[in-house]
Amino acid sequence: MLNNKDFNYFIDSLNKMYPDADCELNYNSVFQLLIAVVLSAQTTDIQVNKVTNNLFKKYPDAFALANASYSDVISIIHSIGLYNAKAKNIINLSKYLKDNYNGEVPSTFEELTSLPGVGRKTANVVLMMEFNTPRMPVDTHVERVSKRIGIVDKNSTTLDVENELVKRLDPKDLRKVHHLLIHFGRYFCKSKSPNCIECPFKSICNKED
Numbered sequence: 735m736l737n738n739k740d741f742n743y744f745i746d747s748l749n750k751m752y753p754d755a756d757c758e759l760n761y762n763s764v765f766q767l768l769i770a771v772v773l774s775a776q777t778t779d780i781q782v783n784k785v786t787n788n789l790f791k792k793y794p795d796a797f798a799l800a801n802a803s804y805s806d807v808i809s810i811i812h813s814i815g816l817y818n819a820k821a822k823n824i825i826n827l828s829k830y831l832k833d834n835y836n837g838e839v840p841s842t843f844e845e846l847t848s849l850p851g852v853g854r855k856t857a858n859v860v861l862m863m864e865f866n867t868p869r870m871p872v873d874t875h876v877e878r879v880s881k882r883i884g885i886v887d888k889n890s891t892t893l894d895v896e897n898e899l900v901k902r903l904d905p906k907d908l909r910k911v912h913h914l915l916i917h918f919g920r921y922f923c924k925s926k927s928p929n930c931i932e933c934p935f936k937s938i939c940n941k942e943d
């Protein structure tokens with residue numbers, strides 16, 4: 735497991751590698767962020783941005799998307815994975831927001847996770863990005879990098895990863911570190927082809943194979 739000295743070195747180095755790391759999804763409101771995150775499951779942010787560009791032009795808010803036809807939403811988002819289920823989910827989610835929250839996105843973890851199709855990670859992203867709440871969303875990159883380098887052990891759950899990062903970091907740094915870990919996982923410590931040969935962290939990394 736990574737000791738505190740190596741953990742701090744890792745985070746400081748990531749800060750230098752990716753000084754501008756931030757959310758790569760395009761959106762103009764809390765509602766649009768919520769929809770973009772729901773659409774991003776098992777899909778890249780680049781793919782999501784390609785479809786939300788048209789989706790949000792036509793359906794910019796919960797009232798508009800709640801009244802959209804399933805077939806039209808499918809025609810807009812069909813290039814991303816799981817588009818059938820996602821089309822249903824985002825229309826249902828919009829209807830729920832329209833009927834229960836006057837079209838607004840609620841700002842507490844409990845309310846967010848009670849929305850249809852919204853889980854812990856999505857709620858944490860919305861709270862962290864739009865409600866200035868110190869949270870650590872754990873997506874596939876955050877989980878993979880944390881396990882490989884040894885912030886947590888390989889059998890940890892996503893909740894274990896979240897708790898360990900929250901325990902080790904200053905609350906004010908959670909958002910930045912979230913994006914740093916995503917950038918490092920997306921562009922360097924990739925799922926199928928991590929660049930271990932050129933990695934500045936190979937002397938501290940716990941990856942075995």
Ligand code: SF4
Pocket residue numbers: 882883922923924928929930931933934935936939940941
């Ligand atoms: S050595 Fe390889 S597995 Fe470890 S952090 Fe670097 S790229 Fe990732």
